[in-house]
Amino acid sequence: MNRRHDIDALRAIAFALLILYHWAMLYVFDWDWHLKSPHQSEWLQLPMLFVNRWRMDLIFLISGLSVHFLLRDTGIGRFLALRSWRLMLPLVFGMLVVVPIQPYAQGVANGAVEPGFWRFLGDYLGGRQWPGEHFDGSDGLTWNHLWYLAYLWVYTLAFAALLPLLRSGVGQRVQRAFTGLRNGRLLVLPALPLLLATLALQPIFGDDGDLENDWYRHAVYFTMFLYGWWLGTDAGLWGELARLRRRALGWALFVFAAYAALVFSLPDEIPDWQETFIRVLRNGYIWLALCAILGWGHTLLNRPFRWLPWANEAVYPWYVLHQSLIVAVAYWLLPLRLGPVVEPLLVLAGTVGGCWVLHALVIRRVAALRPCFGLKARAARQPVAASRARAESNPA
Numbered sequence: 149m150n151r152r153h154d155i156d157a158l159r160a161i162a163f164a165l166l167i168l169y170h171w172a173m174l175y176v177f178d179w180d181w182h183l184k185s186p187h188q189s190e191w192l193q194l195p196m197l198f199v200n201r202w203r204m205d206l207i208f209l210i211s212g213l214s215v216h217f218l219l220r221d222t223g224i225g226r227f228l229a230l231r232s233w234r235l236m237l238p239l240v241f242g243m244l245v246v247v248p249i250q251p252y253a254q255g256v257a258n259g260a261v262e263p264g265f266w267r268f269l270g271d272y273l274g275g276r277q278w279p280g281e282h283f284d285g286s287d288g289l290t291w292n293h294l295w296y297l298a299y300l301w302v303y304t305l306a307f308a309a310l311l312p313l314l315r316s317g318v319g320q321r322v323q324r325a326f327t328g329l330r331n332g333r334l335l336v337l338p339a340l341p342l343l344l345a346t347l348a349l350q351p352i353f354g355d356d357g358d359l360e361n362d363w364y365r366h367a368v369y370f371t372m373f374l375y376g377w378w379l380g381t382d383a384g385l386w387g388e389l390a391r392l393r394r395r396a397l398g399w400a401l402f403v404f405a406a407y408a409a410l411v412f413s414l415p416d417e418i419p420d421w422q423e424t425f426i427r428v429l430r431n432g433y434i435w436l437a438l439c440a441i442l443g444w445g446h447t448l449l450n451r452p453f454r455w456l457p458w459a460n461e462a463v464y465p466w467y468v469l470h471q472s473l474i475v476a477v478a479y480w481l482l483p484l485r486l487g488p489v490v491e492p493l494l495v496l497a498g499t500v501g502g503c504w505v506l507h508a509l510v511i512r513r514v515a516a517l518r519p520c521f522g523l524k525a526r527a528a529r530q531p532v533a534a535s536r537a538r539a540e541s542n543p544a
Contacts, residue, residue, distance in 0.1 A: 152217070152381065154450035158441070159210050160459035162203070167470045167503075169199055170293065171496050174478055182254040182284065182292070183478050187488035197408060201430060202437045204296070208369040209438065211300055212376020215307065224308055231304050234522050239297040241520040242468050247292050248272055249472050251285030253479035258282040293471040295357055299366075302359070303373050314377070326375070327382040334388055335396055339435035341371050346427045379442075386446050393443030400436035407433055464522035465507040473502040 173181040176192040219227055252268045255261030260282030261268055278286040291298060313319050329337060345367035353364045379385060389396075407429040414422065477498035481491055511517045518525060 151452075152450065153452055153456060154445045154448075155210065155213055155217075156456050156460055157449035157453065158206075158445045159214075160456070160463055162207050162210060163463050163467050165199065165203060166207070167466065167474075167499065168496075169196070169203060170471050171474055171492075171499060172196060174474070174495065175492060182250055182475055183257055183482070185478065185482060185491065186485075187491060189488075193412075194408060197411065198404060201404075202434045202441075204369065205372045205434055206438055206441060207296065208300070208303070208372040209376040209379075211303075212373040213379060214376075215304070215373075216377050216380040224311060228304070228308055232301065233519070235297045235301040235304070237519055238464070238468055238522045239291060239294055239301070242294045242297075243289050243291050244273065245520075246468055246472050247290060247294065248285075249479075250292050250475045251283050251290060253475045254283035255286065257479070260286065294468065295359070298359060299369060302366075303370050306370065307373065307377070314374075323378045326378045327385045329385070330388055331392070334385075335392065335399065335436060335439055336432075338375060339431050342368055342434060343428060343431040345371065346431055347424065350427075386442075389439055389443040390446045391443075393440055393447060396436050396439035396443055400433055400440050403429055403433040403436060461512065461523065462503075462507055465511050466503045468521050469503050469506055470499060473499045477502070 172192055173179060173196075174183060174185045175188055176196050177188040177190045179193070179196070215227075218231075222230070248269055249265070251272065252261060252265050255268070255278070256263055260278055260280065272285065272289075275288070277288065280286065284290045284292060307314075314323070326338070345364060349364035349367055353361055355365060356362070357365075407426065410422075410426050410429070414426075474495060477495050481494055481498075484491075486494065507521075511521050512523065512526075515526065
């Protein structure tokens with residue numbers, strides 16, 4: 149079966165968008181983050197909200213798609229072993245080596261940590277706990293932006309446990325019902341489980357990133373993971389998404405406009421019926437946006453772009469590195485008071501440049517580092533075409 153270039157491209161674009169999103173977190177007004185620039189803007193809240201609602205849903209859906217392709221010619225046991233190695237090693241390595249600059253910079257900025265990174269690193273890795281909640285990691289090692297790897301590993305295990313059911317007669321009927329959706333049913337019905345999870349679980353569990361108690365996000369993200377698995381390579385459903393792409397985009401923009409108008413105009417304390425209506429709009433927008441993204445992506449991106457093999461390999465290392473580089477560069481630049489134009493541009497340039505240098509000149513060339521950033525071992529010699537066809541170096 150031919151490689152699906154649109155899925156590769158969407159994966160790369162989704163993680164590139166994640167880098168831009170975390171960079172913008174420095175500058176969006178009234179959104180808490182590890183560091184905040186003095187040059188914050190309220191207008192950023194609108195585009196950030198536009199992306200925030202569906203960015204991780206898209207990534208987990210693509211993760212489910214990737215599992216569909218990986219299991220075509222891999223047994224479940226080997227699949228679990230490979231996925232555990234490629235998820236857990238970068239997670240542990242990242243927590244010990246890449247992430248610590250983030251709690252250090254946040255702790256210094258908040259006055260909870262004395263300047264001196266190496267002394268902090270010894271205390272941090274040695275198990276010291278700082279009183280209060282002045283920075284992420286004050287009470288133990290934190291994975292910060294690498295939480296996705298932990299969640300994806302848990303979902304992979306849950307999926308493997310459910311695979312006999314998914315492949316059973318009942319599971320096949322559910323899959324056929326999903327892939328058989330057409331017209332308005334495709335744009336509406338898959339949003340209903342997301343809405344149900346939101347109404348039933350979000351008021352109880354919130355959205356705080358605690359893996360053990362994050363049942364609201366587990367319900368939503370694992371549903372997206374299953375949607376990706378079911379979507380797979382079903383030509384009829386992909387064709388329908390492409391056919392409905394304009395309608396999905398139009399409705400997504402309309403629903404988001406209504407949703408954003410309410411979010412920015414209503415007070416913090418609102419009646420339950422208004423909160424429910426906002427959640428209906430939010431979940432409708434999420435699924436409509438995903439339908440539009442998948443439909444347009446299948447139409448425009450399903451071709452062998454020359455940059456795709458490089459992007460497929462770069463996705464994982466850049467994902468692991470990017471937020472620590474954003475925080476490190478910002479920590480160094482913020483005291484210089486460079487202004488609202490130069491500072492953001494330099495932070496972005498430093499982040500992108502740092503990712504490129506570390507990936508291109510260090511990680512991909514050092515055999516011991518490659519698996520720590522999710523890359524496969526380099527083959528001794530490969531024809532270029534064959535290596536491109538087998539490029540799978542991605543966290544999704």
